[in-house]
Amino acid sequence: MTDLTFLAVHAHPDDEASSTGGLYRLLADQGVRTVLVTCTNGECGDALDGAKPDADHHDGDEVAAIRKVELEHAVAILGIDRLVRLGYRDSGMKGWPQNEDPDSFWATPVEVAGERLAQILMEERPQVIVTYNEQGFYGHPDHIQANRITLAALAMIDYEPTLYYNAIPDSIMALYRARWEQEERERLEADAAKGVVREPDPELEDADGEPIEMGTPDELIGAIVDVSAVNGAKFDALEAHQSQIADSFWMKMGREQFMELMRLEWFVRVTNPTQLDGCVEDVFAGYR
Numbered sequence: 001m002t003d004l005t006f007l008a009v010h011a012h013p014d015d016e017a018s019s020t021g022g023l024y025r026l027l028a029d030q031g032v033r034t035v036l037v038t039c040t041n042g043e044c045g046d047a048l049d050g051a052k053p054d055a056d057h058h059d060g061d062e063v064a065a066i067r068k069v070e071l072e073h074a075v076a077i078l079g080i081d082r083l084v085r086l087g088y089r090d091s092g093m094k095g096w097p098q099n100e101d102p103d104s105f106w107a108t109p110v111e112v113a114g115e116r117l118a119q120i121l122m123e124e125r126p127q128v129i130v131t132y133n134e135q136g137f138y139g140h141p142d143h144i145q146a147n148r149i150t151l152a153a154l155a156m157i158d159y160e161p162t163l164y165y166n167a168i169p170d171s172i173m174a175l176y177r178a179r180w181e182q183e184e185r186e187r188l189e190a191d192a193a194k195g196v197v198r199e200p201d202p203e204l205e206d207a208d209g210e211p212i213e214m215g216t217p218d219e220l221i222g223a224i225v226d227v228s229a230v231n232g233a234k235f236d237a238l239e240a241h242q243s244q245i246a247d248s249f250w251m252k253m254g255r256e257q258f259m260e261l262m263r264l265e266w267f268v269r270v271t272n273p274t275q276l277d278g279c280v281e282d283v284f285a286g287y288r
């Protein structure tokens with residue numbers, strides 16, 4: 001037995017699978033205790049018929065109920081020992097009216113949610129924590145808030161864990177971007193063939209209207225984890241979130257290609273109490 005504990009702070013049901021699914025399954029297989037904090041219920045996700053949250057018949061509570069079951073399924077697949085749902089309402093993308101909902105995660109004061117997270121950290125005392133960077137990886141308010149409450153909680157507890165942000169190195173992001181752009185071109189052409197003229201999706205912007213760079217310079221990556229032994233489970237956990245990602249990039253890839261291509265997860269080290277140097281292959285390096 002080991003007394004190692006890992007905890008990730010994620011914004012929505014499905015984020016645990018997409019950014020840390022391999023790491024969770026790998027650590028569970030190593031006997032590490034694993035904890036997941038999911039901040040929101042995901043009310044702004046797609047409804048079962050694909051309806052978006054601005055559609056009249058989109059029922060956020062119904063979407064959340066479906067996503068709760070999907071999350072529990074993914075948690076079982078990833079071998080996560082404890083799931084804590086903070087239960088905030090999904091804030092939606094930047095500028096959506098849901099940002100203003102007083103029950104939304106975005107409208108919740110950072111210190112209030114941070115205090116709740118700090119209590120969980122004090123109970124579990126994880127040595128290693130993962131969340132998103134200050135831009136929430138791609139600018140989603142709930143992801144930004146997950147970063148903020150994690151930093152707030154770390155300032156409230158009586159020890160210093162190793163904090164990592166999930167990341168995609170620039171070299172890999174360039175490959176993903178080429179694939180997305182190809183898919184987007186195909187969609188625009190297919191729409192044009194049906195006589196539908198659609199503007200390309202807008203670029204992602206941060207709170208100041210600056211374009212968001214989702215990639216991280218390769219030399220800043222602090223951990224590269226080989227998840228190839230467990231990426232079948234990662235695919236299955238993603239697939240458990242059926243209502244949200246049935247036509248995602250990953251599902252279109254299919255299980256076989258996913259297992260072939262999605263072999264690594266990358267992280268940036270933010271705090272370094274065990275004084276590691278350079279890039280490691282194990283997020284618990286320094287603790288084992």
Ligand SMILES: [Zn+2]
Nearest residue numbers: 011012015140
């Ligand atoms: Zn999310």
